[in-house]
Amino acid sequence: MTRQSPPGPPNARFGAGVTNAAPAGEAPSPEGVQGGLPAQPFHHLDELWIQVAGTVCNLTCTHCFVTCGPDETRHAMMSRAEVAARVAEGLALGVREVYFTGGEPFLNPELEAIVDDTLAVAPVTILTNGTLFTAHRVAWLAKRSRESRYALELRVSLDGLDAGAHDAFRGAGAWARTMRGLVALAQAGLLPIVTVTQPAHEDARTFAARAVAVLRGEGLPQPRLKLLPMFELGRERTRRAAGRDAWVLPSEPGSLASLPAEAFDAHRLQCGHARAVTSQGVFVCPLLVDEPGGRMADTLADSLRPYPLAHRACATCWVTGMTCANG
Numbered sequence: 001m002t003r004q005s006p007p008g009p010p011n012a013r014f015g016a017g018v019t020n021a022a023p024a025g026e027a028p029s030p031e032g033v034q035g036g037l038p039a040q041p042f043h044h045l046d047e048l049w050i051q052v053a054g055t056v057c058n059l060t061c062t063h064c065f066v067t068c069g070p071d072e073t074r075h076a077m078m079s080r081a082e083v084a085a086r087v088a089e090g091l092a093l094g095v096r097e098v099y100f101t102g103g104e105p106f107l108n109p110e111l112e113a114i115v116d117d118t119l120a121v122a123p124v125t126i127l128t129n130g131t132l133f134t135a136h137r138v139a140w141l142a143k144r145s146r147e148s149r150y151a152l153e154l155r156v157s158l159d160g161l162d163a164g165a166h167d168a169f170r171g172a173g174a175w176a177r178t179m180r181g182l183v184a185l186a187q188a189g190l191l192p193i194v195t196v197t198q199p200a201h202e203d204a205r206t207f208a209a210r211a212v213a214v215l216r217g218e219g220l221p222q223p224r225l226k227l228l229p230m231f232e233l234g235r236e237r238t239r240r241a242a243g244r245d246a247w248v249l250p251s252e253p254g255s256l257a258s259l260p261a262e263a264f265d266a267h268r269l270q271c272g273h274a275r276a277v278t279s280q281g282v283f284v285c286p287l288l289v290d291e292p293g294g295r296m297a298d299t300l301a302d303s304l305r306p307y308p309l310a311h312r313a314c315a316t317c318w319v320t321g322m323t324c325a326n327g
Contacts, residue, residue, distance in 0.1 A: 039306040048090040049276035053102025076279040106132040119148040130156035133181035142188040154192040183219040198227040
């Protein structure tokens with residue numbers, strides 16, 4: 001079946017930046033933006049990130065940039081009705097694809113209904129740690145992937161290329177459970193995207209080749225790979241402060257304040273065409289839901305304005321060209 005994207009304005013991604021004023025009660029920008037920091041113009045709302053599980057997760061990863069865990073409820077799980085309202089709000093503004101994240105999305109008891117509702121109107125990606133793939137869930141995901149009008153993607157996270165490295169971040173046994181989940185998906189005809197944290201001091205192509213070889217050896221005949229850098233956010237900030245195994249890019253600046261104006265590419269970063277929502281409102285991106293100034297508004301429409309790139313994570317995205325999206 002041909003998969004379709006929702007209609008949107010032609011060439012909107014490359015239109016003029018929106019310059020809406022900050023709504024009442026919202027800080028116009030993060031603290032410390034007066035030092036010549038570039039502001040990312042807003043072009044068009046293509047991707048909508050929805051934190052369906054809030055900060056609730058079955059794992060307590062030592063590097064989690066949103067500090068999720070079994071007892072973390074700063075951002076609450078979102079109900080089917082809440083998600084449907086946000087999806088409808090996004091579609092009216094031109095959204096072309098929806099990402100479900102957390103926490104761990106498969107802990108949301110309404111996730112199947114949420115996914116079914118959303119697949120009727122837009123492509124969906126679910127980001128997961130891969131440890132909760134029951135036989136029922138795998139069968140349901142395979143059926144939805146085959147039969148839905150829009151595409152269903154699964155993103156499964158790894159932190160290292162063996163059990164020792166991965167479990168050091170995610171807990172004993174996490175690697176084995178995730179590998180069982182990935183193999184079950186592959187056997188059901190699904191092709192999950194495996195998102196692997198890239199070591200800062202290893203060449204990306206060399207690391208990617210090693211990752212593909214490992215995944216094939218584990219039973220994935222056609223690995224799809226996405227590399228992500230480590231971000232100094234949440235628990236990873238605590239790890240770095242303690243000097244424990246910090247994965248810092250050698251060339252990573254702490255700020256973009258020194259970036260020459262002529263070097264700024266207004267189309268490089270995801271925050272020019274995406275927004276994230278949680279139970280607490282609308283945020284500039286899924287990385288900054290707990291950071292000062294990350295929250296932009298109550299509604300998506302009020303968030304569609306330029307954003308000062310004041311966070312260290314902004315610098316990491318800029319240096320690496322990273323996007324949270326599937327591309």
